Amino acid sequence: MPKIPPPAELLRGLRLAPPDGRLPDWMDAKPDFVPGSYAYPAREDTLRGLGFPNAHAWNPAEEDWGLPPDWEDIIHRGLKERLEKYRSLRLFMDICVRCGACADKCHFFLGSGDPKNMPVLRAELLRSVYRRDFTTAGRLLGRVAGARRLDPSIIKEWFYYFYQCTECRRCSLFCPHGIDTAEITMAVRELLLELGLGLNWIMEPAGNCQRTGNHLGIPPHAFKEIVTFLCGDIKEITGLRINPPINEKGHEILFITPSGDIFADPGIYTFMGYLMLFHELGLDYTLSTYASEGGNFGSFASNALMKKLNAKMYAEAERLGVKWILGGECGHMWRVAHQYMDTMNGPAPKNLETPRSPATGTLFKHAASAKMVHIAEFTADLIQHDHLNLDSSRNDHLTVTFHDSCNPARAMGLLEEPRQVLRRVCNNFVEMPEDTIRERTFCCGSGSGLNTDEIMEARMRGGLPRGHALRYVQKKYGVNAMTCICALDRASLPPLADYWAPGVTVTGLHELVGNALIMKGEKKRLTDLRQEDLPVVDAEEEPVKENDHV
Amino acid sequence: MSIKNLLTEYRERIIAEWLTEVERGYPLSSSGYLRATSHPFLNPAGLRHREAVEAMLDYLRNETAREDLTCALEELMRVRAVQDSTPEAGFALIYALKHILHRICGPELEEQAKNAGLEEFLRLEKTLDGLMLLALDAYVRCRDKVAELRVEELKRRHSQIFRLAGLSG
Numbered sequence: 254m255p256k257i258p259p260p261a262e263l264l265r266g267l268r269l270a271p272p273d274g275r276l277p278d279w280m281d282a283k284p285d286f287v288p289g290s291y292a293y294p295a296r297e298d299t300l301r302g303l304g305f306p307n308a309h310a311w312n313p314a315e316e317d318w319g320l321p322p323d324w325e326d327i328i329h330r331g332l333k334e335r336l337e338k339y340r341s342l343r344l345f346m347d348i349c350v351r352c353g354a355c356a357d358k359c360h361f362f363l364g365s366g367d368p369k370n371m372p373v374l375r376a377e378l379l380r381s382v383y384r385r386d387f388t389t390a391g392r393l394l395g396r397v398a399g400a401r402r403l404d405p406s407i408i409k410e411w412f413y414y415f416y417q418c419t420e421c422r423r424c425s426l427f428c429p430h431g432i433d434t435a436e437i438t439m440a441v442r443e444l445l446l447e448l449g450l451g452l453n454w455i456m457e458p459a460g461n462c463q464r465t466g467n468h469l470g471i472p473p474h475a476f477k478e479i480v481t482f483l484c485g486d487i488k489e490i491t492g493l494r495i496n497p498p499i500n501e502k503g504h505e506i507l508f509i510t511p512s513g514d515i516f517a518d519p520g521i522y523t524f525m526g527y528l529m530l531f532h533e534l535g536l537d538y539t540l541s542t543y544a545s546e547g548g549n550f551g552s553f554a555s556n557a558l559m560k561k562l563n564a565k566m567y568a569e570a571e572r573l574g575v576k577w578i579l580g581g582e583c584g585h586m587w588r589v590a591h592q593y594m595d596t597m598n599g600p601a602p603k604n605l606e607t608p609r610s611p612a613t614g615t616l617f618k619h620a621a622s623a624k625m626v627h628i629a630e631f632t633a634d635l636i637q638h639d640h641l642n643l644d645s646s647r648n649d650h651l652t653v654t655f656h657d658s659c660n661p662a663r664a665m666g667l668l669e670e671p672r673q674v675l676r677r678v679c680n681n682f683v684e685m686p687e688d689t690i691r692e693r694t695f696c697c698g699s700g701s702g703l704n705t706d707e708i709m710e711a712r713m714r715g716g717l718p719r720g721h722a723l724r725y726v727q728k729k730y731g732v733n734a735m736t737c738i739c740a741l742d743r744a745s746l747p748p749l750a751d752y753w754a755p756g757v758t759v760t761g762l763h764e765l766v767g768n769a770l771i772m773k774g775e776k777k778r779l780t781d782l783r784q785e786d787l788p789v790v791d792a793e794e795e796p797v798k799e800n801d802h803v
Numbered sequence: 804m805s806i807k808n809l810l811t812e813y814r815e816r817i818i819a820e821w822l823t824e825v826e827r828g829y830p831l832s833s834s835g836y837l838r839a840t841s842h843p844f845l846n847p848a849g850l851r852h853r854e855a856v857e858a859m860l861d862y863l864r865n866e867t868a869r870e871d872l873t874c875a876l877e878e879l880m881r882v883r884a885v886q887d888s889t890p891e892a893g894f895a896l897i898y899a900l901k902h903i904l905h906r907i908c909g910p911e912l913e914e915q916a917k918n919a920g921l922e923e924f925l926r927l928e929k930t931l932d933g934l935m936l937l938a939l940d941a942y943v944r945c946r947d948k949v950a951e952l953r954v955e956e957l958k959r960r961h962s963q964i965f966r967l968a969g970l971s972g
Contacts, residue, residue, distance in 0.1 A: 366829040366836045479963045518959040706953040713885040721847035748952040
């Protein structure tokens with residue numbers, strides 16, 4: 254009888270585990286580049302168009318990645334330059350004591366069990382090279398001091414694991430030394446790009462953005478046509494015709510949102526919510542086809558590309574002569590706008606002023622320098638002043654929970670504002686367990702340019718902790734909607750919810766605002782913004798109370 | 804001793820050995836991956852493994868409903884179906900339970916068969932085979948789901964572009 258392996262042996266079918274049971278040192282264990290384990294590489298012409306060096310065609314599954322002949326020098330020089338430029342990076346290389354506090358905080362580790370997804374070990378992939386090349390102990394003692402000599406397999410390892418980090422910074426929250434692994438990831442991704450190695454999912458949207466203003470490369474006339482479609486939908490639902498100004502000079506506010514809100518489901522419902530809110534307020538604003546992208550995939554690639562793509566915001570604000578910028582619901586857009594824009598592309602153009610809400614008179618002092626306000630802050634202020642006429646029962650068919658997107662939560666501290674809005678626009682709001690929300694929120698698993706479908710399994714693994722908490726509130730409280738204030742989340746959470754908690758839909762915050770908003774002159778609402786029937790529609794028109802309008 | 808009593812007596816040992824066996828499938832440096840914490844939200848993979856093995860043992864002891872067992876197996880298979888593993892590694896979990904049962908309860912099972920015949924033992928084996936099929940069912944549905952996610956994502960991502968091109972229904 255032929256020998257069939259027993260279950261104990263078959264269990265080793267996890268590709269991570271060595272089939273023969275031998276357990277090599279982490280430095281010797283190398284990833285297996287099988288389809289599905291890596292995202293497609295950036296195309297040669299895309300990289301060239303963006304001005305990156307050493308653009309070439311290559312395939313991660315092949316042995317030879319076509320590295321330039323002087324690749325070792327490029328990495329050494331690149332790392333040296335960054336260590337000198339970013340004091341934080343040098344510090345992060347030196348001060349880790351490998352206490353392990355971060356080890357089980359990464360959603361990719363919790364989902365995969367792969368030790369190199371522990372932030373400490375992921376960082377060690379670079380740190381080991383740093384030790385060998387930049388510290389005396391590492392040079393003299395080598396492996397004993399945790400140092401190793403650079404070789405092509407390390408470049409492959411970097412590509413594999415630093416594109417399994419979503420730069421969400423949950424680990425940094427728990428690090429006693431404050432090491433920000435996202436900065437290490439950013440540095441390594443820059444180094445890889447110097448060798449012509451990048452992800453198509455990141456570089457193509459960035460290239461499109463550079464050429465036409467948005468990730469999908471939609472030209473201005475098509476952009477306008479799609480906005481018109483969505484206004485047609487609003488007319489269908491509310492009976493009101495909205496004509497948002499596009500590229501018009503002389504308005505008070507420039508509104509910039511991620512293009513996913515305009516082109517993709519379910520972001521479009523959030524976009525409709527914005528337009529309805531602006532119409533109701535009589536806001537003096539314009540959209541722009543030049544700055545038609547709030548998102549910044551450059552921030553997932555390199556500092557220089559991030560700066561270049563972000564520059565459109567101030568340039569367009571200056572050209573159109575607006576007084577301030579209002580930004581839509583987005584995550585990494587806000588990491589860039591909130592933490593980098595001011596110093597990177599500032600000071601803001603002279604025509605910009607400290608944002609002031611024309612509806613309530615509130616001066617947004619925190620944006621005195623950057624001149625840009627997040628729409629969740631803007632709407633929370635309206636709610637705080639009881640400025641909107643809202644019928645929260647229109648969201649009664651939803652039991653809502655709120656996913657704190659990593660960047661607004663951890664990079665901006667935008668925790669209370671969306672909750673304040675949610676509590677006012679819907680009657681059934683429950684929180685997910687406390688260790689999984691606010692600053693400690695779990696990532697969607699697809700951030701920082703990883704929401705491409707060829708790595709769907711990896712994304713689902715990374716989404717396990719979030720999905721698990723969602724499943725819990727689904728079972729316990731009957732949650733059927735998860736709201737977020739991030740366009741990437743609106744793209745990546747639907748599959749996550751569909752997989753880990755089937756039956757939960759994903760909405761933007763302003764979709765729910767749009768549902769609840771009672772607009773002057775609107776017809777009786779029979780459907781929500783998705784044009785699905787509202788559950789209970791009273792036979793009589795609900796009178797709009799005059800007093801509710803300020 | 805009846806099989807039900809045997810499973811009750813050895814419950815914790817069976818669970819511990821099963822988790823040890825499963826954990827051997829992961830690399831050494833992540834040892835403790837499944838058992839690092841029992842916090843219900845900070846180690847979801849560990850929790851789902853534990854809940855599944857408990858549900859299987861309870862089902863074998865007639866102490867849990869079929870729906871609860873199916874649910875626990877599904878939650879586990881959802882994890883295994885997207886981990887970087889071969890399908891047999893997912894199903895081997897169930898067979899590993901069978902082999903651990905044989906190893907731990909072997910002498911008592913033999914004794915019991917001598918005294919009361921094979922009937923109860925065969926029923927146990929049949930149920931274990933059934934568990935395997937339930938796991939297979941859940942695993943395959945999860946893999947189908949992953950394929951569906953890709954298609955649905957593509958449609959959502961370009962919904963308004965399709966509309967612009969007159970391609971949306």
